[in-house]
Structure formats: C-alpha cells, structure tokens
Amino acid sequence: xxxxxxxxxxxMVLLLxxxxxxxxxxxVTPWWIRSQVLVHTKTPIVMDFPGGKVAFTxxxxxxxESNEERVPCYRVLDDNGQQLTNSQFVPVSKEIxxxxxxxxxxxxxMDNIFYEAQRQGRLSFYATAFGEEAINIASAAALSPDDVxxxxxxxxxxxxxxxxxxxxxxxxxxxxKSDYGKGRQMPVHYGSNxxxxxxxxxxIAYSLLTQLLPNAVGAAYSLKMDEKDACxxxxxxxxxxxxxxxxxxxxxxxxxxxxxxxxxRNNGWAISTPTSDQxxxxxxxxxxxxxxxxxxxxxxxxxxxxxxxVHEAREMAIREHRPILIEALTYRVGHHSTSDDSTRYxxxxxxxxxxxxxxxxxxxxxxxxxxxxxxxxxxxDLRSKIKKEMxxxxxxxxxxxxxxxxxxxxxxxxxxxxxxxxxxxxxRQAIKSHPQDYPSDVPL
Amino acid sequence: xxxxLGRFCRKxxxxxxxxxxxxxxxxxxxxxxxKSLNLYSAINQALHIxxxxxxxxxxxxxxxxxxGVFRCTTGLAERFGKNRVFNTPLCEQGIxxxxxxxxxxxxxxxxxxxxADYIYPAFDQIVNEAAKFRYRSxxxxxxxxxxxxxxxxxxxxxxxxxxxxxxxxFCHVPGIKVVIPRSPxxxxxxxxxxxxxPNPVVFFEPKWLYRQAVEEVPEHDxxxxxxxxxxxxxxxxxxxVGWGAQLTVMxxxxxxxxxxxxxxxxxxxxxxxxxxxxxxxxxxxxxGRLLISHEAPITGGFGAEISATILERCFLKLEAPVSRVxxxxxxxxxxxxxxxxxxxxxxxxxxxxxSPSKNTHFLxxxxxxLL
Numbered sequence: 001x002x003x004x005x006x007x008x009x010x011x012m013v014l015l016l017x018x019x020x021x022x023x024x025x026x027x028v029t030p031w032w033i034r035s036q037v038l039v040h041t042k043t044p045i046v047m048d049f050p051g052g053k054v055a056f057t058x059x060x061x062x063x064x065e066s067n068e069e070r071v072p073c074y075r076v077l078d079d080n081g082q083q084l085t086n087s088q089f090v091p092v093s094k095e096i097x098x099x100x101x102x103x104x105x106x107x108x109x110m111d112n113i114f115y116e117a118q119r120q121g122r123l124s125f126y127a128t129a130f131g132e133e134a135i136n137i138a139s140a141a142a143l144s145p146d147d148v149x150x151x152x153x154x155x156x157x158x159x160x161x162x163x164x165x166x167x168x169x170x171x172x173x174x175x176x177k178s179d180y181g182k183g184r185q186m187p188v189h190y191g192s193n194x195x196x197x198x199x200x201x202x203x204i205a206y207s208l209l210t211q212l213l214p215n216a217v218g219a220a221y222s223l224k225m226d227e228k229d230a231c232x233x234x235x236x237x238x239x240x241x242x243x244x245x246x247x248x249x250x251x252x253x254x255x256x257x258x259x260x261x262x263x264x265r266n267n268g269w270a271i272s273t274p275t276s277d278q279x280x281x282x283x284x285x286x287x288x289x290x291x292x293x294x295x296x297x298x299x300x301x302x303x304x305x306x307x308x309x310v311h312e313a314r315e316m317a318i319r320e321h322r323p324i325l326i327e328a329l330t331y332r333v334g335h336h337s338t339s340d341d342s343t344r345y346x347x348x349x350x351x352x353x354x355x356x357x358x359x360x361x362x363x364x365x366x367x368x369x370x371x372x373x374x375x376x377x378x379x380x381d382l383r384s385k386i387k388k389e390m391x392x393x394x395x396x397x398x399x400x401x402x403x404x405x406x407x408x409x410x411x412x413x414x415x416x417x418x419x420x421x422x423x424x425x426x427x428r429q430a431i432k433s434h435p436q437d438y439p440s441d442v443p444l
Numbered sequence: 445x446x447x448x449l450g451r452f453c454r455k456x457x458x459x460x461x462x463x464x465x466x467x468x469x470x471x472x473x474x475x476x477x478x479k480s481l482n483l484y485s486a487i488n489q490a491l492h493i494x495x496x497x498x499x500x501x502x503x504x505x506x507x508x509x510x511x512g513v514f515r516c517t518t519g520l521a522e523r524f525g526k527n528r529v530f531n532t533p534l535c536e537q538g539i540x541x542x543x544x545x546x547x548x549x550x551x552x553x554x555x556x557x558x559x560a561d562y563i564y565p566a567f568d569q570i571v572n573e574a575a576k577f578r579y580r581s582x583x584x585x586x587x588x589x590x591x592x593x594x595x596x597x598x599x600x601x602x603x604x605x606x607x608x609x610x611x612x613x614f615c616h617v618p619g620i621k622v623v624i625p626r627s628p629x630x631x632x633x634x635x636x637x638x639x640x641x642p643n644p645v646v647f648f649e650p651k652w653l654y655r656q657a658v659e660e661v662p663e664h665d666x667x668x669x670x671x672x673x674x675x676x677x678x679x680x681x682x683x684x685v686g687w688g689a690q691l692t693v694m695x696x697x698x699x700x701x702x703x704x705x706x707x708x709x710x711x712x713x714x715x716x717x718x719x720x721x722x723x724x725x726x727x728x729x730x731x732g733r734l735l736i737s738h739e740a741p742i743t744g745g746f747g748a749e750i751s752a753t754i755l756e757r758c759f760l761k762l763e764a765p766v767s768r769v770x771x772x773x774x775x776x777x778x779x780x781x782x783x784x785x786x787x788x789x790x791x792x793x794x795x796x797x798x799s800p801s802k803n804t805h806f807l808x809x810x811x812x813x814l815l
Contacts, residue, residue: 148549182582191581198548199581201573211573214538218545218553225500225527232545244565248538255533256542411583412618414642417671417718 070282073329074309075299079357081366089308090142094373099161100141100303101368104133104361105379106386107157110166111334113390114173114187118338122398123173125187129154131301131333134360135265137161138306139233143314146230148223149197150216153188154265155235162195166389170397177443182411183403210240213249213262217323220253220260224321231259231317239270241284250291253323261313262293262325265300267332272345288325300328301360304367331358402442405431478660483653486628486661487516487593490635491554493665495524498552501589501639503529505539505556513558514595514654540566540592544574547589547644554639560596560648561608574644575619588642593635595651596624597689597739598785602651603778609688609740609771614646615717615749621645622717623670624688628659633668634714641670650689657692673720675727679709682733685724685750687713690737690786697788716746724750725757732763737786742770 046053076087092100111128118126129136136157143149149158156169168180172190175183181191181199191199201212213234220232240246241264253260264284268275281287288295294316298309306328313324331354335342342351368374405428409420416424431438481489495501503520509531511518521529532539536557543553557563563570570592578586598607614622623638623645625631631649638645676691677698686694691712698708709727713719728734734754736747751766769786777784 150545180582180584181580184582185580189580191584193581193584198585201576201580211541211569214541214569215545215548215573217538218542218547219549220545221542222546222549222551244537245541245569248533248535248541251533251535252538252542411579413621413718414578414586414588418721419718 065280066282067286071285071297073297073299074305075302076304076308077302077363077367079363081363081370083304083367083370087304089304090311092141092304092307094371096141097368097371098373100137100307101361101364101374102382103137103157103161104303104364105382106166107133107136107160108361109383109386110156110160110169110390113387113394114169115334115338117173117394118187122394123187123338125338126173127153127188127337128334129157131331131354131360132265132267133157134303134306134364135263135300135328135330138303139263139310142307142310143233144230145196146228147196147314148216148219148230148232150212150219150232150234151190151197151200152210152212152235152237152240152265153200154237156188156190158235159190159192159195159197162192162197164190164192164195164197166386166393167396168192170390170393171400174394174397174400175402176397176400177403178397178400179403182407184407210236210243210245210249213240213245214252216260216262217249217253217256217258220258220317220323221256224257224259229318231261231314233261233263235263235265237270238264238266238268238275238278238284239273240264241287242270242278247291250287250293250323250325254292257321258323259317259321260323261310261317262288262323263310264325264327265330266327267300267330269332269336269342269346271336271340272342274346283327283329285325285327293323293325295325295327297327297329300330301358301363303360303364330360402439404443476662476664478662480658481628481661482655482658483628483631483649484514484516484655486632486659487635487649488518488520489661489663490632490639491517491520492523494552494554494636494639495520495528497665500550501528501552501554502546503554503556504532504543505593506532506534506558508532508556512556514651516593516649516654517556536562536564536566537569540569540590541573543590543592544569544577544587544644547587548577548585550589552589552591552639554591554593557592557594559606559608559651560594560610561605563592563594563610566592567613570614570620570644570646571617575617577619577644579619586642587644590644591635591639591641591647592645593647593649595654596648597650597652598776598781599652600781601778602776604775607776607781609648609738611648611687611716611738612740612744612746615746617717619644620717621670621715622648623715624648624650625714626650626688626691626712627653627657629661630668630712630714632661633666634670636665637667637670640667645670648688652689653692668714671715671718671720673714673723674712675709675723676712677708677710679707679731681707681731682735683709683711683724683727683731684735684737685711685713686737687716688739690739693786693788694737700788713750719750721753721757724754728754728758729761732761733767734758734762735767735769737769739771739786741773742768743773745770 046055076089077083107129111130114123114126115128117123132154136155140158140161145162171178172181173187181189189200191197213236216232216234223230223232266283270278285295285297296309299305309326313326316322317324333351333355365374409416409424412420491503495503503517507513508517508529509521539555543555546553574587574590596609611622611624614620621643623634625634635647638647684694694710698710701708709731711724711727736750738745738747747768747770751768754766771786772784
C-alpha cells in the first residue's frame with residue numbers, strides 16, 4: 001500500500017510501526033513530493049467495535065461447526081479404578097472417601113429397593129440413578145452444606161450425602177404425613193430447606209426439565225450480594241440442555257456474574273432419545289464458551305475426577321463471581337423411570353457393558369481399597385445394614401397415614417383465600433355424602 | 445371534611461370527566477402531602493419506596509437501567525446502584541426465572557416485562573415454578589417476594605403486540621395473584637402491597653394511563669389492600685364491574701346514563717386473583733343487574749368468571765342476564781382499534797336488557813347508548 005502523506009501523518013505511521021502493526025516501512029522522498037511512504041501492514045487494521053477490538057480479515061472463512069478433536073474428558077481413575085500416573089486431583093481424606101463410597105452403595109441399594117417396591121405396586125412411581133452414583137455423591141462431597149442445590153430428579157445422592165435419611169426418602173415416596181412436601185407430588189420429588197436442596201420440580205412425564213436453571217442463577221446472585229461463601233448448583237441432563245431455560249440461564253449467569261455451577265449429567269439418553277437426536281454440538285461442554293462460561297468435561301463415573309472438578313469449579317465460582325459449566329459423561333444404566341422399558345430402544349448389551357466396564361462403584365471401590373480403607377467385610381456389613389434400614393423405612397412409611405385433607409388447600413398462598421376455604425367445605429360435604437367414592441386413608 | 449377532600453383528591457384528565465357522585469377514598473390524602481403525578485411517576489415513587497425500605501430488594505428487566513421505556517424506573521439505578529437496579533438480557537423466561545431464584549432466597553424481586561405482550565416466554569416459569577413453589581415444597585420454600593410488572597392494554601396505536609390484555613391467562617393459575625390498578629394513586633398503593641405481599645404477584649399497568657392520567661398522589665409510603673374491590677361510584681339500578689383503564693370509559697358511561705335517569709354503581713375490582721366476590725355480590729343483590737367490561741377478547745375473558753360466579757350466587761336477585769362488553773375475538777388490530785374497543789358508545793346487542801321491569805325502557809335505551 002502506497003500513501004502520500006504529510007509530516008504529521010508520517011509521525012503517526014511511525015507510531016503504528018512501533019506498535020508492530022506494520023511489517024516494513026520504506027520512505028521515498030523525491031524532491032517534488034513531500035513524503036511517500038510504503039506501508040506494508042502485517043495485520044489488518046483493527047477497529048473498535050461494541051465489546052472490544054475486532055480484527056478484520058480479507059479471507060472468507062467460516063468457523064467450522066466442530067473442532068477437529070472433541071473436547072477431552074478429565075479423569076483420574078482408569079476403567080479398573082487404578083489411579084492414572086500423571087493425574088491431577090484434589091486429595092480426599094479417608095473419612096471422606098469412605099463416606100463417599102458408602103453413600104454410593106447406599107444410593108444404589110435404595111434405588112434397587114424402591115424400584116422393586118414400585119414393581120410390587122407399593123409405590124406409584126420411581127426413578128433410579130443407576131450408573132450415576134459418582135456424579136451424585138462426589139459432587140455433593142465437594143460442595144459445602146451452604147451451597148444451594150437446584151436439582152433435576154436424578155440427584156437424590158446429594159440429599160443423601162447431606163444427611164437426608166432413608167426414612168425421609170421413603171416418606172416422600174409414599175406421600176405420607178411425614179413427607180415434607182405434604183403428599184402433593186409424585187415420588188422422587190424430594191426437597192429440604194434444612195439441607196438447602198430446593199424441591200424437585202417438573203413431573204418426569206413431561207419434557208419440562210430445566211426450569212430450575214434460571215432460578216439457580218437468581219439464587220447465586222443473591223448469595224453474591226449477601227457476600228456468602230457459597231454458590232448455587234444446578235443439575236440437568238443431556239436432554240435438558242435443549243430446553244430454552246438452559247440457554248437463558250447460562251446467558252444470564254455470565255452477564256450477572258453469578259456464582260453458579262451448571263452440572264450436566266450427559267448420560268446418553270433423554271428417555272428414548274439418544275444424544276444424536278438431541279444436539280449436533282460436541283456434547284454440552286462446548287456450549288459454555290458460546291455464553292462466555294468456563295467449562296470442563298469430566299468422566300462422570302470417576303468419583304475422584306468428579307470431586308476434583310466440582311471442588312475447583314466451586315472455588316472459581318465463589319472467588320471470581322462466575323458461572324462454571326461441568327459436563328459429566330456417564331451412562332443411564334437404569335430405565336428412565338418405572339414407566340419406561342429401555343430395552344425397547346437400546347440394546348441390553350450396551351447397558352450391560354456400561355454397567356460392567358465403567359461402573360462407578362467398582363472403580364472407586366478399587367481405589368479406596370488400594371488405600372487400605374475398605375474391605376469385603378466392610379462391604380457386606382454395609383450392605384446388610386442398609387438393606388435392613390431400607391426395609392424398615394418402607395415398612396414404617398407405608399404404615400404412616402397420609403397427610404390431612406386440609407393440606408390440599410394450604411400453601412397455595414401463604415394464607416388460604418376465601419375461594420379455597422369455600423371449596424374445602426364443598427369437598428368435605430361431597431365426602432360426607434359419598435364416603436365410599438373417596439380413598440379412606442386420607443384423614444379428614 | 446374527609447369525604448369532601450376525598451371527592452376532590454382524585455382528578456382524571458380525561459375530556460368531559462367529572463367527579464362521581466361520591467368517591468370512596470381509600471387513603472387519608474387530606475392530612476398528608478400530596479403531589480400531582482401521572483401513572484408512571486406514581487409507580488416510580490412506589491419503586492423508590494420499595495427499594496428504600498428493603499435493602500434486599502431488586503428491580504430489573506430490559507432497559508430498566510436508564511429508566512425504562514416508559515420511565516417507570518427513572519432514577520433507581522443512580523440512587524440504589526447497578527447491583528440492585530439493572531438491565532437484563534433480552535429473555536423473559538430468564539428474567540422471571542432469575543427473579544424466582546432471587547425471591548426464593550428471601551429477596552424481593554420486582555421484575556419488569558417490557559410489554560405484557562411479551563410475557564408469554566415467561567409463562568412456564570410463572571405457572572409451573574412461581575405459582576407452585578410454595579405448594580410443591582410443603583411450604584419449605586416460597587418465592588413470595590416476586591412481583592412481575594408489565595404494561596398492558598390499548599394505547600391507541602399499539603396493534604397486535606403492544607396492546608394486549610392477557611390477564612385472563614394468569615387468573616387461571618392457582619398460586620399467583622393478579623392486580624390491575626386504575627389510576628396513579630391506586631397504582632402506587634397497590635404496587636407497594638403487591639411487592640410486600642408474601643405471594644408472587646403479576647401486576648398489569650394500563651400503559652394508556654402512564655402519561656394520560658394525572659392524580660393527587662400522597663408522597664408517603666402507603667398500601668392499598670389486595671383482594672378488596674372498591675365501589676367507586678354508588679348507584680341503585682345496575683352494577684358495573686371493571687379494572688384498569690376501562691374504568692375511565694365506564695365512568696364516562698355512568699355519567700351519560702345518569703342523564704337518562706339510570707343510577708349506576710361502579711366497582712373497581714383491583715385484584716382479579718383472588719377476587720373480591722363479596723363486594724360484587726352485595727352490589728348485584730342491591731341493583732339486580734350486572735355489566736362487566738374489559739378490553740381483552742370476550743371469549744374466555746375474565747368477565748366470564750365473574751358472570752358465572754355472580755349467576756351462581758345472585759340468580760334469584762337478577763332481573764336480567766349478566767352482560768359483558770368487551771374486546772372482540774380478534775387479534776388486537778391497528779387501524780380498526782376504535783371499532784374493536786369496548787367504548788362507551790358501543791351498541792350492546794345483549795339480550796340481558798330485555799326483561800320486564802319498571803325501568804326496562806330506560807335500561808334498554810340507556811344501555812344501548814351506554815356501551
């Protein structure tokens with residue numbers, strides 16, 4: 001590029017040169033022209049644009065729809081539970097490790113027994129977390145009790161870790177009067193304000209999965225404004241990441257600089273829909289960058305990796321007031337719920353393979369045992385203890401009476417308005433005249 | 445003295461308007477400092493007071509930072525800081541979802557949806573989350589601190605997407621409250637009540653009145669109770685029920701009817717959910733006739749709920765079927781707006797007016813002009 005310039009411009013050009021924008025500078029000054037400067041620009045001149053400087057390019061180039069290589073997955077333990085030689089991870093004490101493993105076993109057994117209870121007709125519904133025990137427990141272990149949880153519905157392990165008892169789980173599933181939810185929702189819709197675990201929303205039958213995500217962002221903002229040493233944490237699946245609320249939440253979290261962890265349980269299936277029918281991106285982790293969010297992909301069946309990732313993410317979220325996206329790769333070993341038979345859309349071999357080859361419990365157990373912290377005896381002791389507790393919890397929950405009828409009308413508002421008080425009277429009149437048409441186990 | 449002041453405290457700058465035969469004043473505006481304010485200024489005052497009196501309260505939405513497209517949030521960001529008064533990304537489901545989360549942590553979140561016409565992306569959050577938050581958790585959690593404000597209603601040139609009255613959708617949702625003020629003074633008191641009510645509230649503001657309506661508004665912190673309808677004009681021949689900007693129209697109709705010798709009782713519902721059935725019932729038992737008017741399309745509009753309820757409760761006292769004069773069952777049109785709106789001169793084809801009674805003649809004649 002040739003320019004005829006004045007002395008002032010020449011000085012500006014020198015400045016540009018010094019800023020390394022210009023590759024070479026040749027000054028030609030024939031006597032009849034002031035100065036002639038040959039300017040070869042190295043990089044195109046940048047321009048200020050809303051949001052920052054943007055370089056121009058003369059090439060027509062589309063960003064590829066995907067990276068050549070998929071985002072790598074962070075893991076600490078191999079498939080057999082052996083610690084990888086150059087793995088980085090946050091050390092876990094014996095106490096924590098043993099509690100983690102025990103809770104994973106408890107979760108698995110609880111799921112088994114409740115599932116069977118549903119099959120026997122004693123429960124109306126259940127959804128297991130088979131295959132995702134490490135995500136459940138390890139993430140909970142890495143958080144503090146003050147971190148507020150906005151769950152989806154496959155994370156009861158977080159409640160378990162925090163101290164929710166088997167009896168409390170059973171009470172909710174049986175919808176008895178000791179259920180904190182007062183019998184209003186289907187089984188597995190747990191909630192505990194004492195344990196900072198917001199009540200599960202979204203009936204599983206519908207595809208509304210991620211409404212709690214934007215709520216988590218608001219809660220995180222509140223924690224930031226109150227200067228709490230805590231973050232909000234929210235869970236969702238691969239299917240959930242297609243919902244509008246996911247995108248709304250991530251964008252808001254980034255703009256509001258909210259300390260929230262978005263933990264995606266990418267377990268390969270949204271009921272019968274495989275991830276290939278769910279999105280065409282490299283999973284969920286790449287979506288973080290689109291919103292300006294730091295992200296990581298983790299082996300969800302590796303308890304140590306999950307623990308470390310969540311631990312680090314939490315630190316960053318609180319210290320730097322930023323959201324973090326964690327995509328935990330895992331597999332939904334169980335059916336979507338008791339209303340589903342997944343062998344109708346996937347092979348039993350596939351399920352079996354994941355259950356054996358990448359089982360989160362066996363991998364972690366190997367590691368815990370390798371430290372001398374666990375044994376076969378401890379295992380069988382634990383299992384028989386849990387079984388006994390579970391069966392007792394179910395027995396008690398089943399026998400406990402249902403919540404009183406007036407709980408159908410309370411809590412719609414803080415105080416029942418007149419129309420609800422009238423409706424309660426009408427319902428009670430109807431029951432009085434035709435008691436045989438109504439369930440007898442709901443106390444009046 | 446109070447009632448005299450009450451009569452003159454309220455002033456609507458609408459051509460031809462006059463004070464009603466009796467104004468029931470809900471605030472003791474005689475003894476407090478008042479200032480002549482329009483609707484958006486009254487709302488602005490309410491927001492200033494809300495933020496001032498609760499340090500854990502927030503106001504946010506699209507363009508809220510610079511004062512909002514209707515100036516309702518003027519001065520808030522400067523006074524309370526950008527951490528408490530801020531712009532959000534353009535995403536209603538995110539705005540309301542974020543507000544629910546804030547409210548769930550015990551804060552007051554006063555959320556602005558730029559036009560009620562844009563509230564639908566947030567409908568899921570409102571219906572499935574906000575409305576059920578307390579109930580589904582067995583009262584372990586609640587998001588009562590949430591208030592959603594949205595300008596609604598005709599504005600003269602708004603067309604499909606700047607004129608809608610979506611209140612009926614929300615009145616069908618147990619767990620939330622729906623509040624619609626008719627004037628600046630009402631708006632300030634009702635908004636403060638809504639913000640402080642321990643239940644999530646959807647607050648629709650008649651945008652037509654943002655600048656049009658001017659009233660003496662007390663400067664202090666006051667609240668007007670929710671779920672209490674107000675008889676703003678007493679009468680004996682017919683009860684009229686409405687809310688928001690439509691009351692201005694109905695008030696005019698009442699004045700015209702008075703010249704024909706028809707005594708109209710006009711009720712401002714104020715809160716549509718839960719609504720004050722007792723006040724309307726008492727009035728209809730006295731007058732024997734009911735007419736409901738709203739801008740929203742007639743089919744499935746909230747007038748149907750009022751009609752059905754009053755029919756159940758006052759059947760034997762009714763001298764004519766309940767009448768509804770409402771918007772038409774079309775999307776809100778631009779050029780045709782004057783034809784769409786339930787104006788005072790609209791001919792009523794309602795058969796409710798043809799019932800034998802000594803006042804029939806006046807009523808049929810009067811009401812075909814009344815509406």
